[in-house]
Amino acid sequence: MNLKVSVISSLLSFGMVAQNSKEAIEQNQFTNPDAISVDVIIPEHGMADPHVWVQNDTVFAICGHDESWDGKGSFRMDRWEIWSSTDLKTWNFHRNILPSDTYIGNQPNCWAGDITERDGKYYWFFSNRNIDTGVMVANQITGPYKDLLGKPLLPKDIVPEHPYDPEIYIENNVYTICFGSGTYYMATLAKDMKSLSSKPKAIQIFKDGKKFLSEDKPTLFKRNDWYYLVFGSRYAMAKNLYGPYEFKGAFLSGGHTSFFDWHGQKYVLQENHDISAFYRGASLKPVYFNDDASILIPKSDRMYPAPGRPFKFINSTMGWKGLKGTDVQFTNGKIYGNIHAKNALITSAPWLYTASDLCTTIRIKLKNNTSATTLKIAIYSRDKKGNFWTDTTPVSWTDQQWLEIPISANDQEFKTYELELSAFKAIKERIMQVGLQPVVEASSGTWELDELLIE
Numbered sequence: 178m179n180l181k182v183s184v185i186s187s188l189l190s191f192g193m194v195a196q197n198s199k200e201a202i203e204q205n206q207f208t209n210p211d212a213i214s215v216d217v218i219i220p221e222h223g224m225a226d227p228h229v230w231v232q233n234d235t236v237f238a239i240c241g242h243d244e245s246w247d248g249k250g251s252f253r254m255d256r257w258e259i260w261s262s263t264d265l266k267t268w269n270f271h272r273n274i275l276p277s278d279t280y281i282g283n284q285p286n287c288w289a290g291d292i293t294e295r296d297g298k299y300y301w302f303f304s305n306r307n308i309d310t311g312v313m314v315a316n317q318i319t320g321p322y323k324d325l326l327g328k329p330l331l332p333k334d335i336v337p338e339h340p341y342d343p344e345i346y347i348e349n350n351v352y353t354i355c356f357g358s359g360t361y362y363m364a365t366l367a368k369d370m371k372s373l374s375s376k377p378k379a380i381q382i383f384k385d386g387k388k389f390l391s392e393d394k395p396t397l398f399k400r401n402d403w404y405y406l407v408f409g410s411r412y413a414m415a416k417n418l419y420g421p422y423e424f425k426g427a428f429l430s431g432g433h434t435s436f437f438d439w440h441g442q443k444y445v446l447q448e449n450h451d452i453s454a455f456y457r458g459a460s461l462k463p464v465y466f467n468d469d470a471s472i473l474i475p476k477s478d479r480m481y482p483a484p485g486r487p488f489k490f491i492n493s494t495m496g497w498k499g500l501k502g503t504d505v506q507f508t509n510g511k512i513y514g515n516i517h518a519k520n521a522l523i524t525s526a527p528w529l530y531t532a533s534d535l536c537t538t539i540r541i542k543l544k545n546n547t548s549a550t551t552l553k554i555a556i557y558s559r560d561k562k563g564n565f566w567t568d569t570t571p572v573s574w575t576d577q578q579w580l581e582i583p584i585s586a587n588d589q590e591f592k593t594y595e596l597e598l599s600a601f602k603a604i605k606e607r608i609m610q611v612g613l614q615p616v617v618e619a620s621s622g623t624w625e626l627d628e629l630l631i632e
Contacts, residue, residue, distance in 0.1 A: 207473050212442050212463035213265045216481045217451050221493045225254065225457040226289035226394070227446035229435040230299075230318060236439060237261045237318050238446060238459070239274070239301060241287045246456035246496035248527035250569030253285035253455075257303065259319055265439065265461055271319040274301065279313065279324045281305045289394045289433055292318070293345040295352065300370050302330070302354065304341040307393070309333045310356060312371055325371045336362045336377050342394040342433075346418065353418065355380070358393035361406070363419055382406070382413045384424035389413070394433040400443075403470050407434050410480070412472060425471055429462055430480035436464070449481040452496050454530035484535035485632035486608065488525065496526025500574070500612075503624070513625040516547065516616060521624075522574065524612050531608040531631060533558060539596045540630040543615060544588045547622030553579045553614040554596065558605040574612050578602055581617075591627050598631070 218224070223243035230237045238260045244253040257274040277283045288304035301313040301322050309329035313322040331340040331354075338357040345366070346353045352366040354373075362377040382389040391408045397418075398405050406413045406422050410430050413422035428434070432448030443464040451458025460481050465473040488495050494507045502521030503514035514523065543552065555577040559565065578601055582594050598604060608631060615624040 207465045207467060208475070209442055209463060209465075213444075213461060214463060215266060215461040217449065217458040218262075218268050218446070218461055219260065220458065220491070221452060221495060222458065223452070223456045224258070224459050225448050226433050227435045227448065227459040228289070228291050229437045229446055230292045230294065231437050231439060232294075232318060235261050235263050236265060236437065237292070238268075238435075239290070239292050240459060241289065243456045244285050246452050246526040248453055248455040248569065250455065250528075250567065252288070252306075254287040255285045257287050257290070257301075261319075265444070272321065274303075274313070274320065274322055278322065279303065279305075279311055280326075280328050281311070289342045291343050291345045291435075293347065293352065294318070295368075295370055298370075300325075300345075302343040302345060304343065305329065307339040307341045307358070310341055310343050314370070330371060330373075331356060336379075338362070340377075344395050344397055346397040348399065348418065355395045355397060357395070359390045361391060361395045378419060380406075380419060381421040382424055383421055389424045396434045396436060398436045398443075400466065401470065405472070407436070409433065414470070427474055428472060429464070429474065429478050430483070431460060431462075432457070432480075450483075450530055451481065453526045453528040455528045456496065456526060483532060485630065486529050486531040486536075487632070488629040490626070490628065497523055497626075500524050503615075511625055511627045513623055514615075516619050516622050516624065519618055519620045520614055521616065521619070522612060522614050524572075524574075525610055525629075527569075527572070527610045529608055529610060533598070533604045533606060533608050536598050536608070536631050538630075538632055539598060540628075540632065541582070541594045541596075541613075542591050542627040542629070543584065543594065544591045544625040544627070545584055545586060545616055546588065546624060547616045547619035548586050549616035549619040549622075550584060550586050551617040552582050552584050552594070553617055554582065555579045555612040556598075556601055556604060556608055557610045557612070558603075558608050560605045561607055572610055572612070577612065579612075579614070584616075591625070 224240045226241040228239045241254045242256045244255040259271040260268045262268045286306040290303035299315045299318045310331035312325045312330045314325045315322040344355040355363045361380040364373045364377040365375040367374040396407045404415045410428050412428040413424045415422040435446045446459050449458050449460045467473050499505045500522040502518035503516050505514050557572045
């Protein structure tokens with residue numbers, strides 16, 4: 178009897194393996210085992226809006242920089258940065274481009290742009306928030322850059338939409354600028370790269386025969402005889418650059434994109450939520466295609482750091498700070514604090530933007546160097562609706578539900594504690610911030626946190 182059960186189990190297992198192998202073969206026939214993937218190319222740095230240029234086997238990226246992981250809101254971006262890599266894994270910093278180097282002035286308005294080259298000079302097209310678009314020029318890609326016009330190339334009244342988030346597409350020595358949000362516009366850049374030689378034309382995207390409204394930051398590339406228009410985690414395709422485009426559906430999970438070819442493989446640098454929605458990073462992903470020219474979405478694809486939210490403190494405090502009763506310091510892959518008042522409270526960076534429906538457990542790895550026997554944790558969450566992106570009101574932690582977890586006192590080593598997310602009464606769509614009282618009632622001593630995982 179046991180033998181029979183064992184054989185049946187083996188057959189069932191073989192069937193499952195065969196099915197999984199079939200699915201793997203069907204997907205792997207389009208993929209490259211030597212392709213490189215990197216979750217975050219510059220971890221915990223606030224890198225956003227990546228824009229790529231490849232030259233002499235070196236990949237250059239100009240990225241915006243999020244001002245602070247305190248999440249002040251409105252996507253405050255204080256500069257652009259120039260980085261490069263020769264292996265897609267190790268990245269080197271070259272230079273900052275400051276808004277004060279442009280007509281923008283000293284304002285945190287460094288939104289998305291694009292970099293291109295023409296006749297030996299390099300042109301950085303940049304957004305002044307969602308207001309307008311300017312252009313800078315340099316003799317080498319690493320700069321220094323200077324404002325070419327001292328005013329917008331695309332002023333705010335040039336089209337009915339906000340003329341920002343430019344993308345430069347080159348074909349047959351024709352330089353096309355694409356920009357806008359909702360409805361994109363395209364125009365030909367003059368040879369001087371500081372004026373337009375054609376009037377902006379609205380680009381139509383259709384879905385099931387109806388006009389489709391896109392989001393900001395369009396990106397473009399061509400493969401065979403198809404043009405791909407990508408916006409965040411969605412895309413459309415057309416046989417002509419100016420369209421009309423047909424909406425195809427989901428692209429890889431993430432935010433703003435920039436495409437490039439390197440060693441025979443197409444890649445995308447794509448914005449992620451490294452620390453939070455307001456302190457971002459950039460992921461490197463290979464891009465693959467199905468037989469019908471549509472983009473293949475691997476089952477393993479995700480927007481880093483989803484699913485869940487890991488705090489492992491490899492490089493920094495990851496935005497955690499002491500709100501009362503303790504400081505927060507970072508060393509050797511952990512954070513720690515000195516207690517100077519009871520019920521000390523530490524908080525994560527705000528605007529985590531973590532999808533709660535993908536999470537079930539909270540895991541805390543703590544070393545309690547006090548006589549306290551309890552820690553408390555609170556989760557602040559919000560539904561994504563209404564004024565979600567503009568409401569940056571600080572959390573009232575006294576209004577949140579706090580759950581207690583028994584802990585050991587005077588630890589000699591780290592201890593791990595777990596809590597089910599369902600223990601909280603009402604977790605909404607997005608987990609936005611975590612509050613932690615690591616050593617309740619202790620008025621002196623220290624605490625150490627090795628990691629906190631929401632998974």
